[in-house]
Amino acid sequence: MNLKQRDKKHLWHPLTQHKLHPETIAIIKANECVLTDEDGNEYIDAIASWYTCMYGHCNDYITSRVSTQMQQLDQVVFSGFTHEPAIKLSEALMEILPENQNKIFFSDNGSTAVEIGIKMALQYHFNNEQKRNTLIAFEDGFHGDTFGAMSVSGLSVYNGPFKDFFLNVKRIPVPNGENNDTILNTLQHIVSNNKVAGFVYEPLVQGATAMKMHDIKGLNEILKFCKKHNIITVADEVMTGFGKTGKHFASLYVETKPDIICLSKALTGGLLPMALTTCSQKIYDAFYSDDMSKGLFHGHTYSANPLACTAALASIELLQSDDIQNNIQTIIASHQTFGNSIKTHHKVKSIRQLGVIFALDLNIEMERYGNLRDKLFKFFMDNGVFLRPLGNTIYIQAPYVITKNQLEKVYQVIKDALEII
Numbered sequence: 001m002n003l004k005q006r007d008k009k010h011l012w013h014p015l016t017q018h019k020l021h022p023e024t025i026a027i028i029k030a031n032e033c034v035l036t037d038e039d040g041n042e043y044i045d046a047i048a049s050w051y052t053c054m055y056g057h058c059n060d061y062i063t064s065r066v067s068t069q070m071q072q073l074d075q076v077v078f079s080g081f082t083h084e085p086a087i088k089l090s091e092a093l094m095e096i097l098p099e100n101q102n103k104i105f106f107s108d109n110g111s112t113a114v115e116i117g118i119k120m121a122l123q124y125h126f127n128n129e130q131k132r133n134t135l136i137a138f139e140d141g142f143h144g145d146t147f148g149a150m151s152v153s154g155l156s157v158y159n160g161p162f163k164d165f166f167l168n169v170k171r172i173p174v175p176n177g178e179n180n181d182t183i184l185n186t187l188q189h190i191v192s193n194n195k196v197a198g199f200v201y202e203p204l205v206q207g208a209t210a211m212k213m214h215d216i217k218g219l220n221e222i223l224k225f226c227k228k229h230n231i232i233t234v235a236d237e238v239m240t241g242f243g244k245t246g247k248h249f250a251s252l253y254v255e256t257k258p259d260i261i262c263l264s265k266a267l268t269g270g271l272l273p274m275a276l277t278t279c280s281q282k283i284y285d286a287f288y289s290d291d292m293s294k295g296l297f298h299g300h301t302y303s304a305n306p307l308a309c310t311a312a313l314a315s316i317e318l319l320q321s322d323d324i325q326n327n328i329q330t331i332i333a334s335h336q337t338f339g340n341s342i343k344t345h346h347k348v349k350s351i352r353q354l355g356v357i358f359a360l361d362l363n364i365e366m367e368r369y370g371n372l373r374d375k376l377f378k379f380f381m382d383n384g385v386f387l388r389p390l391g392n393t394i395y396i397q398a399p400y401v402i403t404k405n406q407l408e409k410v411y412q413v414i415k416d417a418l419e420i421i
């Protein structure tokens with residue numbers, strides 16, 4: 001039996017209805033931008049394995065640093081102990097994060113990073129003796145699959161069984177440049193009728209919502225409104241963080257900075273699972289007290305795992321290198337050229353781009369996980385490119401180290417797909 005067949009016996013995959021989608025592909029190797037399956041087929045990883053491996057798979061620099069660290073210190077409790085990899089990582093992050101961020105709290109995936117952001121926002125008010133029990137979030141956002149994260153996610157088509165257990169969340173539309181007044185009126189209405197603790201949002205690009213992009217100025221107006229009402233702003237940069245938007249963080253495009261930032265995915269360059277929730281001094285100070293119960297009593301066993309910290313540190317060094325920064329600029333320009341070459345195609349409804357994130361909507365109505373979407377996916381894979389269309393959106397978020405030829409192949413396969421769909 002091959003891996004694909006053995007997989008069926010015991011494994012239950014994420015986001016999968018196994019009766020409708022019994023097929024899996026067994027990957028035995030990943031190198032730079034290429035995945036190899038057990039039959040020897042190769043695929044260009046044009047979405048960097050859910051935007052994690054931005055410096056290429058099995059990156060030599062990251063793996064060798066982690067390999068050295070493995071001989072020195074593998075894991076230690078982070079409550080009461082500390083270590084150099086975590087300290088160095090905090091110092092490196094402070095150089096690149098928006099300047100108001102000052103403290104870092106560790107966890108191990110994007111959902112928990114958001115969960116912690118929500119808890120910080122709620123407890124911030126609790127510690128200040130204010131009962132605030134409502135959160136604001138964008139329509140159609142995605143923040144993860146744990147309960148708090150599901151609650152603030154608007155993409156809830158699959159959350160039906162849990163709806164009765166969600167936190168109290170009010171929704172606003174994303175700013176599109178024309179609806180600012182409407183949004184501000186809605187916000188005013190929400191704060192008049194609720195005690196709002198926080199606003200959780202994906203800045204500028206909503207990833208799982210098929211890379212929907214919104215207006216910088218409009219977002220800034222919302223953040224200013226939140227500041228005015230002491231609503232804690234939680235930027236979920238799990239997807240947008242670490243260079244994807246062309247800047248190190250999407251929040252750097254926006255004048256008003258968030259109180260809290262959630263990070264994961266590309267944080268470790270895809271090598272190990274880790275997440276961070278960073279915050280300003282103001283948030284931290286609300287927890288700093290002689291009163292034990294005002295502390296943030298949240299902790300994960302693998303908090304600040306030294307190996308993951310080392311992978312993150314090496315990744316940030318790469319992000320800041322001239323090579324990677326140049327690659328980012330090259331990819332941005334290359335996507336622009338590609339976008340211009342297809343935007344008038346009759347099957348293309350619209351294109352959008354921010355940094356290395358490129359998306360196009362097809363002029364065809366498609367279900368998020370429907371047959372047409374599956375046909376497209378299969379076409380890409382049969383042609384050696386791993387792209388994962390979301391409904392009628394095809395998006396690219398390739399590793400920064402993708403070569404010119406590989407990128408040309410990705411573009412060509414998308415162009416060919418327009419002819420068969």
Ligand SMILES: *Cc1c(COP(=O)(O)O)cnc(C)c1O
Pocket residue numbers: 109110111112114142143144145202207208236237238239240264265
């Ligand atoms: C992926 C993602 C999450 C959830 O992260 P996990 O590590 O999958 O739990 C949260 N927010 C955003 C914006 C994401 O893209």
